[in-house]
Amino acid sequence: MPKQKKKLDFVPLHPDDWDRFQREHATPSQLSGVSPVTGLSLQETARRLEMSTPFPPSYTRLMSVVGPIKEPHSEVPRLLQLSEVQKFSETEYGKMIIDCYCSEGEWVDQEREGFTMRHLESCLLISSTDGDSCLLLNPEKVDKAGEWQAVFFANWVPGAMPFPSFGAMMKFCHNEGEE
Numbered sequence: 001m002p003k004q005k006k007k008l009d010f011v012p013l014h015p016d017d018w019d020r021f022q023r024e025h026a027t028p029s030q031l032s033g034v035s036p037v038t039g040l041s042l043q044e045t046a047r048r049l050e051m052s053t054p055f056p057p058s059y060t061r062l063m064s065v066v067g068p069i070k071e072p073h074s075e076v077p078r079l080l081q082l083s084e085v086q087k088f089s090e091t092e093y094g095k096m097i098i099d100c101y102c103s104e105g106e107w108v109d110q111e112r113e114g115f116t117m118r119h120l121e122s123c124l125l126i127s128s129t130d131g132d133s134c135l136l137l138n139p140e141k142v143d144k145a146g147e148w149q150a151v152f153f154a155n156w157v158p159g160a161m162p163f164p165s166f167g168a169m170m171k172f173c174h175n176e177g178e179e
Contacts, residue, residue, distance in 0.1 A: 051139065053148070086125050089120065089121045097153070115149060123137060133157075149165075
């Protein structure tokens with residue numbers, strides 16, 4: 001009988017936590033096989049994207065421990081390798097979405113937990129855009145601990161589901177696949 005996965009009660013924030021997380025929550029098919037990122041690759045990506053704010057701690061910690069993870073379930077997009085991370089507004093998908101929410105300089109008036117559609121212009125795309133959904137990091141909303149607002153974006157949601165951090169979004173995404 002296959003082992004039943006448990007609800008995710010924590011996101012691995014320290015390298016020592018990763019083994020426990022993997023044993024309890026991951027199946028081999030969920031792991032990407034890509035090496036974890038290094039501090040240098042984070043700095044290089046920040047320069048490439050002309051970022052003025054460092055990557056959020058929860059994103060940095062997870063990526064430095066495991067690297068990208070395949071989707072926890074079919075509704076959640078695959079996390080990109082660091083070399084694939086882009087400004088959302090510079091992707092074809094991002095341009096299409098921004099065009100839907102901004103007409104002649106006027107943005108759709110939609111705000112949810114401090115996230116407005118205008119923020120799409122500055123967000124980083126950290127996932128694939130398969131299935132018309134994606135995961136974003138919003139550098140315009142950074143808390144005192146340096147965590148960026150994270151956003152699950154899908155037109156069928158509708159729009160954006162903001163979270164206080166990447167870690168909170170990953171916990172939500174994992175638990176959604178369990179129900």
